[in-house]
Amino acid sequence: MLNMIRGSRRQIYLLLTVLLVTLLSACSKESPQSTFDALGPVSQSQLTILWVILGAGAFVFVLVFALLIFATIRYRRKSDDEADPPQIHGNNKLEIAWTIAPAIILIIVAVPTVRGIFFDANPPDDAAFTVEATGHQWWFEFEYPEQGIVTANELHIPVNQAVAVNLYSVDVIHSFWVPKLAGKLDMVPGNENHMWLEADEPGVYFGQCAEFCGESHAKMRFRVVVHTQADFDAWVIAQKQLAAIPTDPLAKEGYDLFIGQAQCWACHTIDGFQRARGSVGPNLSHVASRMQLGAGIMDNTQENLRAWLEDPNSFKPGNVMSRDAVVYADPSKGLSEPQISALVAFLRSLD
Numbered sequence: 001m002l003n004m005i006r007g008s009r010r011q012i013y014l015l016l017t018v019l020l021v022t023l024l025s026a027c028s029k030e031s032p033q034s035t036f037d038a039l040g041p042v043s044q045s046q047l048t049i050l051w052v053i054l055g056a057g058a059f060v061f062v063l064v065f066a067l068l069i070f071a072t073i074r075y076r077r078k079s080d081d082e083a084d085p086p087q088i089h090g091n092n093k094l095e096i097a098w099t100i101a102p103a104i105i106l107i108i109v110a111v112p113t114v115r116g117i118f119f120d121a122n123p124p125d126d127a128a129f130t131v132e133a134t135g136h137q138w139w140f141e142f143e144y145p146e147q148g149i150v151t152a153n154e155l156h157i158p159v160n161q162a163v164a165v166n167l168y169s170v171d172v173i174h175s176f177w178v179p180k181l182a183g184k185l186d187m188v189p190g191n192e193n194h195m196w197l198e199a200d201e202p203g204v205y206f207g208q209c210a211e212f213c214g215e216s217h218a219k220m221r222f223r224v225v226v227h228t229q230a231d232f233d234a235w236v237i238a239q240k241q242l243a244a245i246p247t248d249p250l251a252k253e254g255y256d257l258f259i260g261q262a263q264c265w266a267c268h269t270i271d272g273f274q275r276a277r278g279s280v281g282p283n284l285s286h287v288a289s290r291m292q293l294g295a296g297i298m299d300n301t302q303e304n305l306r307a308w309l310e311d312p313n314s315f316k317p318g319n320v321m322s323r324d325a326v327v328y329a330d331p332s333k334g335l336s337e338p339q340i341s342a343l344v345a346f347l348r349s350l351d
């Protein structure tokens with residue numbers, strides 16, 4: 001019996017250790033979505049507030065539990081015939097002390113919090129430009145009105161420059177979150193929200209929708225690509241190039257399908273082609289220049305593009321492309337393998 005108890009106690013310790021390690025590993029700065037690795041002024045201000053609140057909370061926790069444990073041991077009833085301790089009520093000094101102390105703690109928490117709220121909500125006056133970010137089930141659209149660019153699932157910004165971001169949604173509530181650069185802010189249909197981003201180092205930052213928005217919510221991700229100023233300028237110039245009808249015969253066949261029978265044009269825009277002006281799906285101008293497909297769920301390779309066109313629903317259950325596109329909704333009108341090859345060749349030419 002005793003052995004059994006000892007055995008199960010060991011198991012409980014083991015379980016607790018595993019749980020603790022799992023829990024604490026979430027705080028690792030290494031993980032791509034760690035909020036503890038703040039790499040911009042906005043996330044840095046939010047992390048500071050977190051530490052202040054955590055510090056104040058830890059202080060109160062330790063104090064209260066120390067007093068509680070002390071009182072429990074020191075004043076416990078030592079024998080059955082011990083009389084009740086003297087009952088006292090209303091010590092003015094104590095009453096005043098524990099009214100003032102929490103007020104001071106709240107002020108310590110409130111000052112950086114209120115300052116942070118205003119800091120995060122208002123883009124600095126010297127913000128480089130504004131991006132209009134729109135949430136869709138289940139992808140992100142980024143429009144650069146000043147540059148005349150629209151892209152999807154990849155937000156490009158220059159390093160060490162504040163960029164104002166306005167948030168919208170076309171369907172349900174989404175939440176825009178780039179853990180290393182800025183905390184979550186909702187994208188609400190019919191209500192514009194404002195925030196700003198700035199990154200201290202060039203690199204690729206992970207983003208994610210952080211508000212449950214339907215079946216494929218977990219697959220609604222994006223990347224923020226932070227460039228040096230020169231690289232960013234080059235990216236803008238490249239993105240502004242209009243597409244031209246491909247010369248390669250297979251890609252040309254794909255182009256004909258895209259703007260014709262396959263009806264891709266009904267939902268997708270490709271700048272340069274009059275016919276392709278749809279706005280239900282991501283803008284596909286320069287789709288081949290992007291790192292990921294399907295809102296950050298897979299690398300943008302030839303095989304993955306083909307697999308996506310063969311059956312988008314197997315990657316993102318319920319997505320609008322497989323739900324509403326005639327070719328997928330009605331298999332009798334589905335794409336044949338040669339047609340898919342042609343479309344892949346065409347899309348891969350859009351770099």
Ligand SMILES: [Cu+2]
Pocket residue numbers: 135136137138173174175209210211212213217220
């Ligand atoms: Cu979402």
